[in-house]
Amino acid sequence: MKKATLLFWMTIIYAGIVIGQDPEPVKPCVFVNNEGKIYYNRTLPVYFWISGSPEENAPAYRLTSDSSKKYTNPMYWDCEGEHTVYLPRAVDTLLKQSANPQAKVVYHVVADSKSPVTHARLSGKSLITRNEVNFYSGKLTVALSAKDATSGISSTYISLNGKPFEKYTGPLTAEADGEYFFAYYSVDIVGNQEEKKTGKFTLDNGAPVTSYSFEGLEDNRIGSKTTLVLKSSDGLSGVQAIYYRMNQGPETLYTRPISASRLADGKSSISFYAVDNLSNREKPQTVTGELK
Secondary structure, eight states: OHHHHHHHHHHHHHHHHHHOOOOOOOOOOEEEOTTOOEEEETTSOBOEEEESOOSTTSOEEEEOOSTTTTTOSSBOOOSSEEEEEEESSEEOTTTOSEEETTOOEEEEEEEEOOOOEEEEEEEEEEEEEETTEEEEEEEEEEEEEEEOSSSOEEEEEEEETTOOOEEOOSOEEEOSSEEEEEEEEEEETTOOBOOOEEEEEEEOOOOOEEEEEEESOBTTBOOTTOEEEEEEEOSSSOEEEEEEEETTSOOEEOOSOEEGGGSOSEEEEEEEEEEETTOOBOOOEEEEEEEO
């Protein structure tokens, strides 16, 4: 059953790798918050317009510069963070004359061209790492957190096993055994998009499966030279150990075939089970035999 589950998940993962979705491109933009503060994607060109009216449809005229054509029409913000556009002297709005030579009229614009940074946090039980893959047992959650240094986060997106990206609204939970691949990224409010990040993990809540066989039977009967061979398999985290108990004796680590000569004359029993590397324990099995 465990191998079938693993095969099922590997098929899904392969399909996800082949047809896995890429993030939808985001257009750079300008954002104005409720307080009127302007955040401007620094990759966008900047144009200045002037109007004699605050009305939305009032005539407006674009400002151009003949003295610095090389760097204007359009221009670009020169660095990250806050920029100012100002008049060197403030003018009284009623008298239309300088009110205070020491005062300035200042407009603030915040330029932003840096993408957000998103981190993934996986929470589960019994973590081990093999071949750069994290193995977990129990129920696992994938939680994302994103930060943006300037304009702030607009949205975070996540894709699990090659599915289309969805907006992240809270931790994702995984409970079924198998391998998982996930991808994620964030976008800030002026359209700076983070490069897609990826991760993978394996969830293993199934116990190993142990089989047994007798070798050296004498006329299909257990004799003094007969041995009991135990073999255990685990398709995910792997087998850690096999344990056995003869009759009501102490539990013993299985390291080699068990000789029937160790059994008492007459009918005896041997119980055994395996444990995987995440401490998933198999239900004990018991075999009985009679030494002739």
